[in-house]
Amino acid sequence: MAIRMAASSRILSCTVTVPGARSMSSWWKSVEPAAKDPILGVTEAFLADPNPDKVNVGVGAYRDDNGKPVVLECVREAERRISGNMNMEYLPMGGSLKMVEETLKLAYGETSEFINDKRIAAVQSLSGTGACRLFADFQKRFRPDSQIYIPVPTWANHHNIWRDALVPQRTYRYYLPETRGLDFAALMDDVKNAPNGSFFLMHACAHNPTGVDPTEEQWREISNQFKVKGHFAFFDMAYQGFASGDPERDAKSIRIFLDDGHMIGIAQSYAKNMGLYGQRVGCLSVLCEDEKQAMAVKSQLQQLARPMYSNPPVHGALIVSTVLGDSDLKKLWLKEVKVMADRIIGMRAALRENLEKLGSTLSWQHVTDQIGMFCYSGLTPEQVDHMTSEYHIYMTRNGRIRYYLPDA
Amino acid sequence: MASSMLSLASASASASASASLSLQENLKGKVKLGSVHFTSCLPGKTNSIIKANHFGRISMSVALNASRFEGIAMAPPDPILGVSEAFRADTDEKKLNLGVGAYRTEELHPYVLKVVKKAEQLMLERGENKEYLPIEGLAAFNKATAELLLGADNPVIKESRIATVQGLSGTGSLRLAAALVERYFPGSKVLLSSPTWGNHKNIFNDAGVPWSEYRYYDPKTVGLDFEGMIADIKAAPDGSFILLHGCAHNPTGIDPTPEQWEKIADVIHEKNHIAFFDVAYQGFASGSLDEDASSVRLFAARGMELIVAQSYSKNLGLYAERIGAINVVCSSAEAASRVKSQLKRLARPMYSNPPVHGARVVANVVGDPALFGEWKAEMEMMAGRIKNVRQKLYDSLMAKDKSGKDWSFILKQIGMFSFTGLNKAQSDNMTNKWHVYMTKDGRISLAGLSLAKCEYLADAIMDSYHNVS
Numbered sequence: 001m002a003i004r005m006a007a008s009s010r011i012l013s014c015t016v017t018v019p020g021a022r023s024m025s026s027w028w029k030s031v032e033p034a035a036k037d038p039i040l041g042v043t044e045a046f047l048a049d050p051n052p053d054k055v056n057v058g059v060g061a062y063r064d065d066n067g068k069p070v071v072l073e074c075v076r077e078a079e080r081r082i083s084g085n086m087n088m089e090y091l092p093m094g095g096s097l098k099m100v101e102e103t104l105k106l107a108y109g110e111t112s113e114f115i116n117d118k119r120i121a122a123v124q125s126l127s128g129t130g131a132c133r134l135f136a137d138f139q140k141r142f143r144p145d146s147q148i149y150i151p152v153p154t155w156a157n158h159h160n161i162w163r164d165a166l167v168p169q170r171t172y173r174y175y176l177p178e179t180r181g182l183d184f185a186a187l188m189d190d191v192k193n194a195p196n197g198s199f200f201l202m203h204a205c206a207h208n209p210t211g212v213d214p215t216e217e218q219w220r221e222i223s224n225q226f227k228v229k230g231h232f233a234f235f236d237m238a239y240q241g242f243a244s245g246d247p248e249r250d251a252k253s254i255r256i257f258l259d260d261g262h263m264i265g266i267a268q269s270y271a272k273n274m275g276l277y278g279q280r281v282g283c284l285s286v287l288c289e290d291e292k293q294a295m296a297v298k299s300q301l302q303q304l305a306r307p308m309y310s311n312p313p314v315h316g317a318l319i320v321s322t323v324l325g326d327s328d329l330k331k332l333w334l335k336e337v338k339v340m341a342d343r344i345i346g347m348r349a350a351l352r353e354n355l356e357k358l359g360s361t362l363s364w365q366h367v368t369d370q371i372g373m374f375c376y377s378g379l380t381p382e383q384v385d386h387m388t389s390e391y392h393i394y395m396t397r398n399g400r401i402r403y404y405l406p407d408a
Numbered sequence: 409m410a411s412s413m414l415s416l417a418s419a420s421a422s423a424s425a426s427a428s429l430s431l432q433e434n435l436k437g438k439v440k441l442g443s444v445h446f447t448s449c450l451p452g453k454t455n456s457i458i459k460a461n462h463f464g465r466i467s468m469s470v471a472l473n474a475s476r477f478e479g480i481a482m483a484p485p486d487p488i489l490g491v492s493e494a495f496r497a498d499t500d501e502k503k504l505n506l507g508v509g510a511y512r513t514e515e516l517h518p519y520v521l522k523v524v525k526k527a528e529q530l531m532l533e534r535g536e537n538k539e540y541l542p543i544e545g546l547a548a549f550n551k552a553t554a555e556l557l558l559g560a561d562n563p564v565i566k567e568s569r570i571a572t573v574q575g576l577s578g579t580g581s582l583r584l585a586a587a588l589v590e591r592y593f594p595g596s597k598v599l600l601s602s603p604t605w606g607n608h609k610n611i612f613n614d615a616g617v618p619w620s621e622y623r624y625y626d627p628k629t630v631g632l633d634f635e636g637m638i639a640d641i642k643a644a645p646d647g648s649f650i651l652l653h654g655c656a657h658n659p660t661g662i663d664p665t666p667e668q669w670e671k672i673a674d675v676i677h678e679k680n681h682i683a684f685f686d687v688a689y690q691g692f693a694s695g696s697l698d699e700d701a702s703s704v705r706l707f708a709a710r711g712m713e714l715i716v717a718q719s720y721s722k723n724l725g726l727y728a729e730r731i732g733a734i735n736v737v738c739s740s741a742e743a744a745s746r747v748k749s750q751l752k753r754l755a756r757p758m759y760s761n762p763p764v765h766g767a768r769v770v771a772n773v774v775g776d777p778a779l780f781g782e783w784k785a786e787m788e789m790m791a792g793r794i795k796n797v798r799q800k801l802y803d804s805l806m807a808k809d810k811s812g813k814d815w816s817f818i819l820k821q822i823g824m825f826s827f828t829g830l831n832k833a834q835s836d837n838m839t840n841k842w843h844v845y846m847t848k849d850g851r852i853s854l855a856g857l858s859l860a861k862c863e864y865l866a867d868a869i870m871d872s873y874h875n876v877s
Contacts (some may be wrong), residue, residue, distance in 0.1 A: 034749035037756055040543055061539060069537040076535070083532050084525050089510060089518050090727045093489055126576070126759035133758055137614075142480055160757035277540045278764035288477065299483035306486055307610035308583050308758065309576035314728035315765035 038156045039396055046394040054392040057401045060208070060373055061277055062340055070340075072275050074332040078322035093302035093310070095124020095283075096317035102324035103283040106240060106247055107254060107266050114258070114287055121297035122285035123305065124312045128238045129157060131267030131284035135234060136165035137304045138286075138297075139199060148234075149190070149200045151175075153398060155208045158201060158236070172200070175210045177378065180366035182212050188225060197230045204237035204266070205250040206372025209400035213243075213371055219253045223260045233257055234265040241273040243371050245341035247334070263287045270320055272373070273337055279316025344373055347403045351375075375401045487606050488847055495845040503843040504861055506852040509658070509824045510727060511790055514858045519790070521725045523783045527772040538764065543752040545574020545733070546767035552774040553718055553733045557687065557701055564708055568741040571748035573734050573755065574762045577727075578688045578719030579607060581734035585684065585715050586615035587754045588736075588747070589649060598649040598684065599641065601625075603827075603849055605658045605686070608651065620644070625660050630817035630829050632662050638675055646680045654687035654716070655700040656823025659851035663693070663822055669703050673710055683707050685716040691723040693823045695791035697784065713738055720770055722824065722855075723787060731766030794824060797857050801826075804866035811874065824855045834872040842868035 036044060042058030055067075064070050094100070100122045104115055114120050125131035139146055148162045151174035162169050172194070173186035191200070207213055214222060226233055235254055241247040257264050269282040284301065288294040305311070323329045352367040367375065379387070379399035387393040395401050485493065491507030513519050544550065550572040554565055564570050575581030589596060598617055600608050601624035612619045622644075623636030641650055652672070657663055664672060676683050685704050691697040707714055719732040734751060738744040755762075773779045798818055805815040818826055830838065830850040838844040844865065846852045857865060 032750075033746045034753040037543065037752070040540070040756070040761070043540075044542065059540065069539045071535070071537055075538070079532060083528055084520075090489070090508065090721075092493070093486065126763075129756075129760040130758070142477060157756060157760065164754070164757040271540075276538055278538045278761070280759060280761070280763040286477070293477065293480065296480045296482045297477055300480055302486075303483040304614070306489075306579075307607060307614040308580065309730060310579040310607065311489070311728065311730070313576075313730040313763040313766065316763065 038398075042394050042396055045388075049392055049394075051392040054394065056394045057403075058394045058396050060272065060402055062272060062275065062373065063402075070275055072333065072336045074323045074329045074336060075275060075319055077329060077332075078319045081322055082318045091124070091311045091314050091317065093123070093305055094298060095312045096314065096321055098321040098325060099281070099317040100124055100283055102321060103268055103270075104285060106324075107237065107251055107268055107283075107285065108258065109251075109255065112258075118291040119288050119294050120285050121288055121294040121301060122283055123298060123301045124317055125267070125282045125284045126309065126312060127271050127280040127282040128236060128267050128269030129161065129282075130280065130312075131269070131282045132158065132161045132236060133165065134284050134301055134304055134308075135265055135267065135286070136162045136167050138301055140165050140167050141304070142300070143199070146197075146199050149194060149198055151187075151201065151203070151207070153209055154201070154203070155236075156396075156398075170194070170198075174207070175212060175376070180212070180376070180378065181369065182214055182218070184214065184218055187214075188221065191222065191225050191229065191231065194229065194231065197232070199232045199234060200226070202233055202235050202253070204235040204240070204253050206239035206243035206374075208238065208372065209374050209396070209398060210376040211370030211372045211374050212376070214253070216252060216256070219256045220260075223257050223262065226257070226262060227260060232265070233262055234267070236267045238267075238269045239272055239372055240268065241334070241337040242341050242344075242373065245338040245345070247273075247337070258287070263289070270316065274320060274323065274333065276316050276319060279319065280313060281316035281320055344403050348375075351403075373402055375403060377401050491845050491847060494839075498843055498845075500843045502864065504845065504856070504865065506844060506846045506854075506856045506865075509722060509853045509855060511722060511725060511824070511855040512858070514793065514860070516856065516858050516861075519725055521783065521786050523773050523779050523786060524724060524726065524769055526779060526782075527769045530772060531768055536768065541574070541761045541764050541767065543755050543761050544572075544748060545762045546764065546771060548771040548775060549574055549731075549767035550733065552771050554735060556690070556697065556774060557716060557718060557735060558705060558708055558737075559698070559701075562705070562708065564737055569738050569744050571736040571738065571744040571751065573748060573751045574767055575717070575732045575734045575755075576759070576762060577721050577730040577732040578686065578717055579611065579732075580730065580759075580762075581717035581719070581732045582608070582611050582686060583615060583758075584734045584751055584754055585717060585736070586612050586617050588751060590616045591750070591754070593647075593649075596647060596649060597644065598651055599644055600651050601637075601653070601657070603659055604651070604653075606847070606849075608686075622650070624657075625662065625827065627829060630662075630827070631820070632664060632668070634664070634668055634671075638671065641672070641675050641681065642679060644679065644681065648679070648681050649684045649715070650676055650681050651684045651686060652703070654685045654690065654703050656689035656693035656825075658688065658823070659825050659847070659849055660827040661821030661823050661825045662827070664703075666702070666706070669706055673707050673712065676707075677710070677712060683712060683714050685714060687716055688719040689722055689823050690718070691784075691787040692791055692794075695788040695795075697723075697787065708737055711739075720766065724770060724773065724783070726766045726769060729766030729769065730763060731770055794854050797854050797859060797862065798826070800859050800862040801854070801857070801866060804862045805869065808866055808870055813873075824853055826852050826854055828852055828869060828873075830869070830872055831877075834876045837872040837876040838868050842871070844868050 039059055043056060046054060046056040062070055104120055104122055108114055125134055147168045147170050149170045149172045150158055152171045153175060159169065172190035173183050176183035205213055240250045243250045254266065265286045267282065267284055270276045286297050288297055323333050348368050352364045355364045370376065377399045381397040384395055384397045384399060387395060488508055492505060495503060495505040495507060511519055554570050554572045558564055573584065575584055598612050598619045599622045600619050602621040603625055609619065622640035623633045626633035655663055687704065690700045693700045704716055714737040716735040717732065721727040736744065736747045738747060773783050802815055802818045809815065821827065828850045832848045835846055835848050835850055838846055
């Protein structure tokens with residue numbers, strides 16, 4: 001015992017030069033190790049796996065036929081054009097005006113009256129996450145009594161975002177496991193039963209993780225009920241263009257709400273549809289009554305951004321504004337987005353065909369009915385763990401798989 | 409400000425509540441309203457058409473058009489970033505922007521470092537992908553930044569006792585640390601120097617961390633109020649967080665001497681406080697990256713646990729790429745690992761993972777000995793230009809000012825900024841009469857000053873100081 005104590009005190013004295021300095025007790029004793037992020041942690045585990053056959057179908061990042069990340073041609077060309085030419089002065093707090101302008105056109109329409117009338121308060125954001133977080137903080141500051149209604153299930157990080165913004169959460173029913181489709185009756189029920197003027201989070205297209213979207217008719221009904229209840233719709237649109245291959249079509253839900261006179265909020269991301277994942281480019285917009293209100297709201301959004309990161313990163317924004325601001329590059333982008341979306345749609349069809357050919361008696365219709373890059377497989381967490389430990393296939397424990405066709 | 413925000417919130421809440429009430433009242437007895445037919449018979453732009461017709465539908469459109477965000481007032485312009493906006497709007501050709509701390513060449517152009525261009529060219533040639541970084545950022549960057557701060561052979565690094573997470577430049581890194589403090593030390597206070605960078609208070613406010621100030625700037629000497637600083641740090645409750653500027657204090661440019669740093673470390677240790685360094689100008693203060701890190705290294709060598717926020721905005725000119733890091737020096741590798749995991753948990757709901765471009769630039773520059781050497785040379789050049797400008801400004805002022813006022817503080821201050829001692833009215837005069845843009849606390853950014861403009865600036869300062877009160 002005495003030897004052990006002597007040994008440990010000798011070890012301690014090696015690391016500390018000042019006698020009596022606070023060496024043993026740390027400030028951070030009460031800090032527990034955080035659990036791994038349920039999505040990004042999958043990639044961490046995958047990277048740590050030495051098995052040569054390992055596959056990562058966890059994180060939502062598009063892969064080519066060789067399983068490699070893809071950088072779009074239009075993006076490479078944009079990078080060539082901007083390299084060395086631009087200085088890196090701080091963007092305004094609201095980000096790149098050009099990039100925001102182009103981004104709003106995608107969501108609201110090229111010739112949107114709301115853009116012309118300057119009724120949209122919009123700021124460049126740190127991709128979709130940053131847009132959602134800014135909105136959540138804005139909601140907390142200016143509607144402190146409000147709550148957010150979140151679909152079940154949803155992207156895991158939505159819960160983290162509104163929780164860290166200190167906005168209380170409620171849920172609304174969305175996915176029906178029995179049909180692997182939308183539980184529309186329950187959704188409408190929950191919309192009706194929520195207090196008037198509630199805030200709802202909607203996935204504009206390619207619902208993550210289920211891939212189940214309302215039909216156009218169903219969106220109209222939802223919009224109508226929102227009018228009756230005076231609810232606020234906040235759209236998270238992370239897959240515009242990626243879902244059907246046509247950005248206009250993917251924005252249909254939003255356009256329906258706009259036509260119905262709702263004043264909505266939108267989080268947009270270029271992570272997937274322009275493959276700019278790590279550049280963190282996105283946009284938060286809030287449609288207001290008039291230009292004056294839009295300016296006030298924008299100023300408050302900037303006020304929230306300033307103590308979080310001051311102003312957003314320029315590189316990705318420059319890529320976006322270069323691509324969307326040049327008609328040839330924009331055409332190329334639209335083509336490339338369609339290729340990516342078509343590839344996934346093709347994978348879905350192939351998967352369904354193969355499952356049916358293998359003689360499965362179960363219905364696999366949902367595989368082609370669902371939309372977007374994910375398959376909500378219905379695997380249980382235990383089954384997922386088995387996939388990982390036995391087959392080195394990495395996916396999220398909710399059974400969500402990113403479509404991936406290996407070259408074998 | 410907090411109370412006015414609360415009243416705004418309740419005003420807008422009651423406004424929309426009454427809007428939806430009137431909707432309900434109007435719906436009563438108007439059975440047909442709310443039916444699906446309403447939308448199907450109307451073309452795209454419904455609102456204007458509704459107004460022309462039935463009474464019930466007008467009230468419904470009123471409810472639709474009433475925004476949730478009725479009572480939201482225009483936020484005031486940012487005191488620092490707002491200066492550049494005002495400058496841009498000014499059409500006078502003599503205008504001078506000494507607001508934000510962004511380095512300019514003698515020709516007053518923004519400067520992209522040659523090493524950065526080289527690094528970007530390398531990156532372009534390699535054709536790197538744009539995959540998500542891990543939540544904690546680029547590993548190569550995290551390694552490089554910790555080594556730059558403490559020195560590659562520092563025992564802290566060798567023993568893995570440092571938790572480093574890539575952050576959104578200085579602001580984002582500070583915010584992550586503030587969030588960590590709020591979560592694990594609820595109620596603990598941060599002490600900020602008086603004055604300090606304007607955004608520090610916003611960061612701790614928004615993170616929900618209470619703060620108070622310690623005396624720092626002495627207007628009588630235009631120097632450090634060292635006695636006051638020590639007294640205030642001593643008076644703070646044990647276990648407070650003391651925010652220190654690692655070098656080139658912003659906005660004053662006044663740094664403690666090495667002996668004073670030792671005494672500051674003594675009192676922090678004695679009170680069981682934790683030192684929280686903001687290092688935004690490493691390399692920019694003296695021209696030497698190592699020398700500018702000496703305050704942080706002194707504390708680390710004493711075995712103290714520290715928090716250090718870093719930024720590459722100024723020293724690598726990567727302003728808009730938003731690249732920095734938050735470092736927590738712990739007493740054990742195990743504590744560092746836990747702390748890092750919680751920093752990640754705070755970052756995920758803020759922005760998921762940090763932007764890749766700036767991190768790669770830094771990793772490439774610092775990781776390549778040739779590029780690193782070139783960077784050091786460019787750093788010395790930039791710091792040197794600022795020193796020359798200080799000298800010229802001082803010389804101009806001393807030549808013009810016959811009142812006997814001692815302007816030598818301009819030479820003693822260090823880094824990008826000079827705290828002129830001008831008050832708000834005098835600073836306003838600088839702008840309104842002389843078109844010199846600066847912050848209202850009397851801070852001028854020498855990085856935005858050229859040798860050619862020193863005379864003009866000296867005239868403006870003289871006029872404002874002597875003729876305006």
